[in-house]
Amino acid sequence: MQVALFITCFNDTLFPQVGMATVRLIERLGHTVQFRSAQTCCGQMHVNTGYQREAVPLVRRFVQIFHDAEVVVAPSASCIGLIRDYYGHIAALADDTALAREIAILQPRVLELTEFLTRMGVTDVGAYFPHRVTYHPTCHSLRVLRLGDAPLRLLHAVRGIEVVALPDAEQCCGFGGTFAVKNADTSMAMLGDKLRAVRDTRAEVVVAADTSCLMQIGGALQRQRAGVRTMHLAEVLAHTEDRQ
Amino acid sequence: MREDRDIMLKRIRTALHGPPGAPAQVAPSIARAYQVSTPTPAAVLLHQFVERVAEYKAEVQTIAENALPTAIAAALAARKALRLAVPADLPNDWLPPAVTALRDQGQLTYQDLDGCDGVLTGCALGIAQTGTIILDHGPRQGRRALSLLPDYHLCVVWQSQIVGIVPEAIAQLATATTRPLTFISGPSATSDIELNRVEGVHGPRTLHVLVVTA
Amino acid sequence: MKPQSVLIELQPKFERNAPAALANTQLRRNMGKATQTIRAKRAAVVDEMPDWEQLRTAGRQIKEHTLYHLDTYLLQLEAAVQRAGGHVHWAADAAAANAIVTGLVQAHGAREVIKVKSLTTDEIKLNAALAEAGISAIETDLAELIIQLAGEHSSHILVPAIHKNRAEIRELFMRTLGIAEISDEPTALAAAARSYLRAKFLSVPVAISGGNFAVAATGAICVVESEGNGRMCLTLPEVLISVVGIEKLVPTWQDLEVFLQLLPRSSTGERMNPYTSIWTGVTPGDGPQAFHLVLLDNGRTNVLADEIGRQTLHCIRCSACLNICPVYERTGGHAYGSVYPGPIGAILTPQLVGVEHARSLPYASSLCGACYDVCPVQINIPEVLIHMRGEVVRQHQDTGGLAAALEPEALAMQLLSQVFGSQATYEMAQRLAQLGQGPLVRDGTISWLPGLLGGWTAMRDLSAVPQQTFRQWWRERDA
Numbered sequence: 003m004q005v006a007l008f009i010t011c012f013n014d015t016l017f018p019q020v021g022m023a024t025v026r027l028i029e030r031l032g033h034t035v036q037f038r039s040a041q042t043c044c045g046q047m048h049v050n051t052g053y054q055r056e057a058v059p060l061v062r063r064f065v066q067i068f069h070d071a072e073v074v075v076a077p078s079a080s081c082i083g084l085i086r087d088y089y090g091h092i093a094a095l096a097d098d099t100a101l102a103r104e105i106a107i108l109q110p111r112v113l114e115l116t117e118f119l120t121r122m123g124v125t126d127v128g129a130y131f132p133h134r135v136t137y138h139p140t141c142h143s144l145r146v147l148r149l150g151d152a153p154l155r156l157l158h159a160v161r162g163i164e165v166v167a168l169p170d171a172e173q174c175c176g177f178g179g180t181f182a183v184k185n186a187d188t189s190m191a192m193l194g195d196k197l198r199a200v201r202d203t204r205a206e207v208v209v210a211a212d213t214s215c216l217m218q219i220g221g222a223l224q225r226q227r228a229g230v231r232t233m234h235l236a237e238v239l240a241h242t243e244d245r246q
Numbered sequence: 247m248r249e250d251r252d253i254m255l256k257r258i259r260t261a262l263h264g265p266p267g268a269p270a271q272v273a274p275s276i277a278r279a280y281q282v283s284t285p286t287p288a289a290v291l292l293h294q295f296v297e298r299v300a301e302y303k304a305e306v307q308t309i310a311e312n313a314l315p316t317a318i319a320a321a322l323a324a325r326k327a328l329r330l331a332v333p334a335d336l337p338n339d340w341l342p343p344a345v346t347a348l349r350d351q352g353q354l355t356y357q358d359l360d361g362c363d364g365v366l367t368g369c370a371l372g373i374a375q376t377g378t379i380i381l382d383h384g385p386r387q388g389r390r391a392l393s394l395l396p397d398y399h400l401c402v403v404w405q406s407q408i409v410g411i412v413p414e415a416i417a418q419l420a421t422a423t424t425r426p427l428t429f430i431s432g433p434s435a436t437s438d439i440e441l442n443r444v445e446g447v448h449g450p451r452t453l454h455v456l457v458v459t460a
Numbered sequence: 461m462k463p464q465s466v467l468i469e470l471q472p473k474f475e476r477n478a479p480a481a482l483a484n485t486q487l488r489r490n491m492g493k494a495t496q497t498i499r500a501k502r503a504a505v506v507d508e509m510p511d512w513e514q515l516r517t518a519g520r521q522i523k524e525h526t527l528y529h530l531d532t533y534l535l536q537l538e539a540a541v542q543r544a545g546g547h548v549h550w551a552a553d554a555a556a557a558n559a560i561v562t563g564l565v566q567a568h569g570a571r572e573v574i575k576v577k578s579l580t581t582d583e584i585k586l587n588a589a590l591a592e593a594g595i596s597a598i599e600t601d602l603a604e605l606i607i608q609l610a611g612e613h614s615s616h617i618l619v620p621a622i623h624k625n626r627a628e629i630r631e632l633f634m635r636t637l638g639i640a641e642i643s644d645e646p647t648a649l650a651a652a653a654r655s656y657l658r659a660k661f662l663s664v665p666v667a668i669s670g671g672n673f674a675v676a677a678t679g680a681i682c683v684v685e686s687e688g689n690g691r692m693c694l695t696l697p698e699v700l701i702s703v704v705g706i707e708k709l710v711p712t713w714q715d716l717e718v719f720l721q722l723l724p725r726s727s728t729g730e731r732m733n734p735y736t737s738i739w740t741g742v743t744p745g746d747g748p749q750a751f752h753l754v755l756l757d758n759g760r761t762n763v764l765a766d767e768i769g770r771q772t773l774h775c776i777r778c779s780a781c782l783n784i785c786p787v788y789e790r791t792g793g794h795a796y797g798s799v800y801p802g803p804i805g806a807i808l809t810p811q812l813v814g815v816e817h818a819r820s821l822p823y824a825s826s827l828c829g830a831c832y833d834v835c836p837v838q839i840n841i842p843e844v845l846i847h848m849r850g851e852v853v854r855q856h857q858d859t860g861g862l863a864a865a866l867e868p869e870a871l872a873m874q875l876l877s878q879v880f881g882s883q884a885t886y887e888m889a890q891r892l893a894q895l896g897q898g899p900l901v902r903d904g905t906i907s908w909l910p911g912l913l914g915g916w917t918a919m920r921d922l923s924a925v926p927q928q929t930f931r932q933w934w935r936e937r938d939a
Contacts, residue, residue, distance in 0.1 A: 011880065014930040015890050016923065021930035037934045043880040048873060050827060052849030055857075056877040063881070088846065091768070095850070145829035174786045178826025185824065186915025187479045191790045192826065193919065221920030224905065251550035254706070254757045258531045261765035274524035280514035280718070298731065352745050356662050356696060376732035389746035390695040390737075394688070412732075416717035423678040423713050424544055426743050429720075429736035434688035437728060438603035438619055439626050439646040441494045447602065447650050448657065449688025449735060 003033045005118070006071035008064075010078045010213075011043040017213045023240035024077045024115060030240075031124060040067050046084040049092065051180045058096045061089055065104050074112045077236045079211045080179075082114040083146035114143070115236055116153050116211060125159055131241045132162030135233075136205035138196070138219065140212040141174050153211055153235055160238065166203040170195070177218035189218075197222055200230060208232045282417070284375075284410035288460070291374040295408050296457060298377025302432020303445045304453040311458050314402065315339055318366065321400055321454055327363035331396055333388030336366065340402070350392050359391055364398030365450075372408040372457075373415045379403060379455065380415060381428040390426055399450040401430075405460045463759040465554040465585045466812045468613050472797025474824040481791040487623055488790065494622045495782075495789045501729025502780060502834070509725070518718045520838040523774035526676075526709050527764060533676035533709050534755065540679030544741020546751040551703075553758050558589035560754050561668065561701055565595050568699050568750075570666040574657075576683060576693045577601035578670030579617060579777055580703050580756060583799045583812075586668070597668070598660055600689035602653050609636040615793030615801065618727055618779040623792050657689065667693035667748070671704040672776065673719055674753075677712045680740045681753065684723055684733050694737050700748035705756050707773040719776060722836035727778035759812035768847040769811050774837040775804055781831035781841060787824055796821060803831040807844040815851045816859070822848035868911065893925045900924075 005028050009021045025035050045060035064085070068074045076082055086109055093102035113121065137157055143149045157165050176182065176192025196219060200208050208223070210216050213234055220232030263271075286294075292308070299306045309317045319342035322330065331354065332347045341347050348354055348362060359365075368386030369379045379401055381387045386402075393399055409415050419427065434449030445451065464470070481487060506512055526533055538548045551557035565573055573590065575581065575597050587597040587608075599608045603621040607614055610632050614620030621629070630644040633652055642648055669690070673682040681702055683690050694700060710719065716738075724733040742751050763773050782788045782802030793801030798809040798818065806825055810818040822845050831841040856864045864870060879889045900906045906922040908914075916922065 009930050011886070015893060016925060018926055018928060018930035018933055022933060025934075037931070039931055039934075040883045042883065042886040043876075045880075048877060050846055050849070051869075051873065052822075052846075052851075052853035053870075053873040053877070054850040055854065056873055059877065060880050087843070091843075091847070141826070141828040141830075145833055172830070174826050174828035174830070176786070176826055178828070181823065181826045183913060183915050185475050185478060185787075186918060187475075187482050188787055188791060188824075189826070189915075190919045191482050192786050217922070218920065221916070221922055224921040224923075225907070225919065248550075250552040250556050250757075253552045254550055254755070254761065255531050255534070257552075257757065257761035258534070258706075258764060261761050262528065262530065271528070273528050274521055276518060276521040276525050278518055278718075280511040280518055280721075282717070302734070360658070360662060373732070378732045383743075383746060390691070391747075394691050394695055412721050413714075413717035416714060416720070420713055423675070423680055424740040426740075426746055427736075427738040428691065429732065429738075431730070431732035431734050433734070434686065435734045436602045436646075436650055436687045438601070438606070438621060438687075439629055439649055440490070441497045441619060441622070442646045444646045444650045446647075447654055447687035447689070448600075448661070448692055 008076040020234040023237040079143035083142040135207040136203040282413040295374040306455040331362040359395035365396040469797040474820040477795035536676040546741035554584035576669035661692040667697040726780040726836040780834040
């Protein structure tokens, strides 16, 4: 299958290793990855912060770039959630019925990485990762995309891995995009409880399907010198014995 | 106020349908895909009803019909309830001789009712799934104040009155919808302090249910 | 006129109120314990229902249907209540409702009224209006009584005194009810309230209630409660006045079968609440012989006019969204500065009063979506939050002029929209970020950021922007 990678602006700029891992993983499973370099941002920050008129050109841009892709895959549950749940609203706001139609046609082919793997019937990606990890189901993977335990099942199939359950896993880490800045105090109060849960697992690595939440959790773990690092699910699944 | 009525109706119509000539929307339909009845056998319903009434910290006993007067007498004796408020049409043979029954023909004052040791009534329906007793304030139940002011409510439920789930009860009540109705699930309770449930606030603090089996 | 009465503080600033609440360790402990307890209870009684999702869907659909025909159903309700001997009043706003109620109480010569817990009457600030007319309103719900005695505002829809623990309540009762000594056991505290209120129930001639549901076809009004104070108020006085929001309607008697299952399980986490009272107009020889229903708009038609926001009117005030909300759990209800706190308050309040008067509330959420999952009538709260954020920004842009356009956030968003607008500007910005971060980076980490972003680095490090972006790596790989 020809997979058009939507890397997301966040991963492209701040976490390129997540993109590299996603490419390695998808290619290892026998698909071709293409990267359409005109892509920029899905508009999530604009939409979620209320700058929805400003997001209209970004939505148009995304649709223009990807409209003819066989499948679009992104290693970000929150960006996919936005495209799925809110692109229609933005087209309505722009009063653009043609755009709305194009969005409706494209949407079913835009998938989060785990969704893509599940859709392809993959249960074991052939990874090797000999570490103690815990999985944080981000709000968007859990309650918007409804990934359920699909990411965990993929993790359990990884050789050498030790997966420890995260207490109160379904609780938000407090990131919430600009929420972490606008309501920094509340965000930190939420993060504090997430960190305690993470540290209680004695895991070396916290894994999730959104780099933004990992940045929130990882940034604080790093500040605390907690001895726990964060990794995107794609990075863990991309690991093999010969390539670590 | 009269003019507020016109203002509100006009606001609603504008809000819903936009300015005159705006495209009509599709009226939303209602799919009732939830359970409206349960195939559960009567014996199981009885068991469930008793179990769930008890979970609300109500006292509950199952008895045969011929044992009803004895059970009532025993319950009242245990409670030391001597002055009892009862609905006007309560069967005479329910009442033990030791008890002074105040039959309510509507003449009893709130102070009279407040001063009673308890109240004895029947009911209209029971719901097994939720452990609920429903009074429609019809036969053997009296007006609402009767079963409200006394601190002890002894309530007789016939097994045949027990339905399985809420929709079955609502359906049975559909013919009497203009009567006042009281749904009772255990004694009065509050969770207002630290969300700890405390049984017994303003309504009867003790609910005692006698379930008469078929 | 916009119904400002909904607000406890004008233009509430959630982000400014939250820090004090977050720093109150007693409040954090009380709130954490209470919300976790009720979440567990709710989960248990919801999980045992095989048709919960079908009930939620039906609940939503009944509300959608009702709102779509709201004018028809209101007229039906009016006719049915009148047929049953009740009187119906219409109140376009809080002032009108308060005037109606005050007039009715005065007409019956009462100086005191007893009240069943009612958010709607909190919303219109009825007690203050009655006080101005020399009428004292006695709250009879235990939690409402507690906050009335404490001179505070509710912090939770269902359990208004959730922010207070037993020791605080004991102290309050000893101070205000003239009780010499009492234990801090909830049983003892409830008994104290019982004896204080019993005399009122037996003597006060007028009661005021809200209503959970109003059946258009039959005129039945339904009040769901636990303590029996509701039954007392609805049964004993000579006159009953019920103030009901126009969104509380359901079309038919049968519809109660859905909501009487959804509400108690979502709200107190019980299979059924202890008492549900249903009455229709006046019943000769039983209960109040005068019944007045006040139908309240107070901004609800504003909400109805917004196609995305409209679903907010489905709300049955169960408070499940408050109990599950990670923000509410930590800040409590007062930080919202509104009669309606929590996720539902964050969407309802700005719609009732106008977004320009409650700009911070739609942002009081991390958009985690837990509220949507538990909502018994499937209100997509995150969707409405995002929609309301858009309304806040658009209203500000359209009326704020140059000053609004020059605010740092607005400038940043404009700039980013342009940066993302083309590949060239985007890649240039990436390069600038790689270069510009220089002074901030130590050992590959940023631990301090200026201005708006300082909230981030107060607790978290930030990884430096890598020197190679993904697209640069891809190009090299391709080459």
